[in-house]
Amino acid sequence: MTERREAGQEVAACRTMQELHNRYQLATQTYSRAVDALNARIGAVKGDEYYFLRQIVDDARARSEEARNEFDRHIAEHGC
Ligand SMILES: [Zn+2]
Numbered sequence: 001m002t003e004r005r006e007a008g009q010e011v012a013a014c015r016t017m018q019e020l021h022n023r024y025q026l027a028t029q030t031y032s033r034a035v036d037a038l039n040a041r042i043g044a045v046k047g048d049e050y051y052f053l054r055q056i057v058d059d060a061r062a063r064s065e066e067a068r069n070e071f072d073r074h075i076a077e078h079g080c
Helices: 007-013 015-041 048-078
Strands: none
Touching: 007 015
């Protein structure tokens, strides 16, 4: 008895992987926008406001790194 699943089923991208990838892309876009916003205001903001913007950039970077780690981890674990 040969029971073979359609090859296409395995090849089709894993949904979780796609979702994690979308999340990673979004997080990366958010991060790069935050960097642009910070760069555009460099020199115009000072003290607390600059610190506040830096914080937003740092948070966005941390989130995009986290999203990438999740994406990588899923691929490593799932083998998709
Ligand atoms: Zn997967």
